[in-house]
Amino acid sequence: MTESRQFIPVRIAILTISNTRTLENDVSGQTLSDRVATAGHSLSARKIVKDDIRAIRHVMRDWTNRSDIDAIITTGGTGLTGHDVTIEAVKPLFEKEIDGFGTLFHMISFPKIGTSTVQSRATAGVMKGKYIFCLPGSPGACKDGWDQILQPQLDYTHKPCNFVEIMPRLEEHQQRSKA
Numbered sequence: 001m002t003e004s005r006q007f008i009p010v011r012i013a014i015l016t017i018s019n020t021r022t023l024e025n026d027v028s029g030q031t032l033s034d035r036v037a038t039a040g041h042s043l044s045a046r047k048i049v050k051d052d053i054r055a056i057r058h059v060m061r062d063w064t065n066r067s068d069i070d071a072i073i074t075t076g077g078t079g080l081t082g083h084d085v086t087i088e089a090v091k092p093l094f095e096k097e098i099d100g101f102g103t104l105f106h107m108i109s110f111p112k113i114g115t116s117t118v119q120s121r122a123t124a125g126v127m128k129g130k131y132i133f134c135l136p137g138s139p140g141a142c143k144d145g146w147d148q149i150l151q152p153q154l155d156y157t158h159k160p161c162n163f164v165e166i167m168p169r170l171e172e173h174q175q176r177s178k179a
Contacts, residue, residue: 008156008164011070012036013045013063017056017077017086018137021048028075028142032135035146036073041154044069051077056089064128070167071154072130073146076137078121086134087121094125094132101133101149108148109141129171131163 014036016029023029026048036043045063049055056077063069077086091097101124109117122145124133135145156164 005157005159007040009041010154010164011042011044011068012154013047013066013069013072014043015046015056015059015063015072015074016048016137017051017074018048019051019083021076023048027139028135028137031139031142032073032075032146035143035151039151039155051083051085053085053089056086057093060090060093060127060132064130064132069130071163072132073150074132074134075142078123078134078136080119080121084121087123090132090134091123091125093127095128096126098124098126098131104149105135105141105145108144112140112144126170129167131167131170 014029014032016026018026021029029046029048033043033046044066047059049059056074060072063072074086074090077084077089102122105120105122106117109120120136120141122135122141124131126132133145133150135142152158153163155162
């Protein structure tokens with residue numbers, strides 16, 4: 001028996017984290033925005049913020065409180081330099097980490113850039129019932145992350161399972177603690 005599923009658009013926000021990018025030259029943010037639209041999803045917000053832990057957390061807290069956002073994709077700040085603080089800003093906010101995201105990202109990157117993939121700290125998690133995916137700042141990394149991980153996992157028709165089908169259950173722990 002084959003179960004047919006109808007596509008469900010996801011409301012996605014894109015945050016570019018950079019000290020140098022503007023909307024005019026943010027190739028990675030635009031790449032993600034274009035792919036979100038092409039896939040049939042809704043772009044709920046797009047913003048650029050400096051490599052600053054407080055500024056990043058402010059946006060994360062604001063966006064995870066919005067009812068028109070289901071997922072947040074960040075680009076930039078996942079490297080190893082002193083100004084790369086995306087992971088330090090976001091990871092402590094996660095209620096759950098999606099450990100396999102970084103592993104899969106490295107598996108996809110390795111055939112293209114070899115051992116240089118170890119310099120990325122791509123990660124993902126859940127905060128307040130919203131998915132947060134942290135991708136590197138290069139357009140190629142954003143293409144790989146979207147095309148090979150996020151696009152299929154944010155598609156309700158993707159089988160055997162996907163992120164969309166479990167969205168309504170991401171905050172079950174909150175319901176249990178209130179009972």
